[in-house]
Amino acid sequence: MSVNLLNALALMLVIEGLLPFLAPAAWRQTFRRMIDFSDGQLRFVGMASMLGGLLLLYLANLS
Numbered sequence: 001m002s003v004n005l006l007n008a009l010a011l012m013l014v015i016e017g018l019l020p021f022l023a024p025a026a027w028r029q030t031f032r033r034m035i036d037f038s039d040g041q042l043r044f045v046g047m048a049s050m051l052g053g054l055l056l057l058y059l060a061n062l063s
Contacts, residue, residue: 020027034042 019030034045037045
């Protein structure tokens with residue numbers, strides 16, 4: 001289990017690093033826009049990300 005968790009964390013870091021590596025200006029602009037979000041909007045983005053991740057995990061474990 002710990003190997004799977006470590007692999008998942010490593011993959012998340014790789015995916016998270018793609019946008020700042022490939023398009024740093026777009027990444028910076030995205031964060032500038034997020035500063036203007038209200039707490040509720042940020043929570044919604046976080047919730048949508050978590051639900052999307054859970055859906056992907058569910059679909060990956062169906063087979």
